[in-house]
Amino acid sequence: MSASFSSAIQAAKEAAGAQHYPQGALYVVATPIGNLADITLRALHVLGLADGIACEDTRHTQQMLRAYGIDKPGSALLAVHQHNETEAAQAVIARLREGQRIAYVSDAGTPGVSDPGARLVAQVRAQGLTVIPLPGASSVVTAVSAAGLVDAGESHSGFLFRGFLSSKATERQHQIAALATQPHAVVLLEAPHRMEALAQALAVLGERKLTVGRELTKQFEEIATVEAAGFAAWLAQDANRLRGEFALVIHPAVTQEATQDDRVLHLLLEQLPLKSAVKLAADITGEPRNALYERALLLKRGASAED
Structure with missing residues (x-):
């Protein structure tokens, strides 16, 4: 996105600047899942205020910060991702003990929800240090909000977040069989290179509805509701439908x-x-x-x- 966020930074300062931001605290910051304009004013203020930013990918985060006009030296960014989260948490804890404000961001969305961050938060809390969440974008809630689950009935209200299923075919089949008996909606996430396999596996759900959210909040966002048995055919209708990240909502089907x-x-x-x-x-x-x-x-x- 090429739009200037200078007015947003000023608005963040005016709206959030007077609030209290304790030192020695870890700020878990949700960031946009695609559209940069989905950042919150408090997130902008904290990202600018933080002494350091722990992030899933330092290059991705630096690019995001620059888009918002937030200037941070490379030394202020700490890599904390799924492969080093347990060990890297010690460096974050050391900075927190020095009284620094540290923000943590994943590449997109809310940390700790199918993204790194949960182990970091657990270790910080285990040390008796403060963790402050800053809510914001989430592909899970975004998909549910567009699924139209009003016909589910009171006994089927709510939803189960399952995230990514196994990449192994047999185990994935067992997982889907177990999910089929759930009386609630179920939210799945999947990467594009595994969507065809997932679609074929979900076909056993027959007429059960799926709401497919592809590239949510981005320029080529696509949201459609199809029957599980026809999901693979829907994907095959357009090669572009295999591009981008997916969030799927399996509608309740038990009547x-x-x-x-x-x-x-x-x-x-x-x-x-x-x-x-x-x-x-x-x-x-x-x-x-x-x-x-x-x-x-x-x-x-x-x-x-x-x-």
């Missing part, structure tokens, strides 16, 4: 009718082979055989995962 169908399937599967159980369940419930077959597979996989 009273679905619960009854599952009960019938469960009882039949205990006594009959899968195909026979599905055929008889279709005769009993009147539900489509293909949908019942997918549910039966999920029930069997879920039972296997628990064994």
Whole structure:
């Protein structure tokens, strides 16, 4: 983004400058997930005030700071990422004990939510030092806000944040089978190079709705709601749909009718082979055989995962 943030820096000083910012504290700062204008005024003020900034990627953070007009020498930036977080936390703690204000930022979004930061915060708190969170952008909440979950019903309110599933196909299948029985919405994150595999794995959810958030807050943001069984086909319609970062919301699907169908399937599967159980369940419930077959597979996989 080429826009000047000089007025935002001034507004941050006026709005947040009079507040108290204790020394010797770690400030966990949420940063934009794409659109630089999504930074908060308090975050801008603290990033400028901080004696040091611990960050997932020093180059990325330096570029972000310069975009906002915040000038920090390279020595003020400390690399704290997933590969060195436990060890690097000691350097942060040492600075905090000297009375410095240290901010921590991940590359995008809220630290500690599928990003580094949780181990750092845990070690700082274990030393009896102060941790101050500065809320802001989050791909998780952003995706949920655009999913339109109003039809979920009171008993299905809320959502489960699962994050990244396993990259191993068998383990991922077991995880999806377990998630399928959740009465709440489920939020997943995924990188573009694994989206096709995830889409194919999610197909077992059949008609269950997915809200797909791609490149959220960025120029080519795309948000769509599709059925899980058609997700792979939706991706294949446009090569651009495999670009960028993804946040997916699996909508609640368990209704009273679905619960009854599952009960019938469960009882039949205990006594009959899968195909026979599905055929008889279709005769009993009147539900489509293909949908019942997918549910039966999920029930069997879920039972296997628990064994």
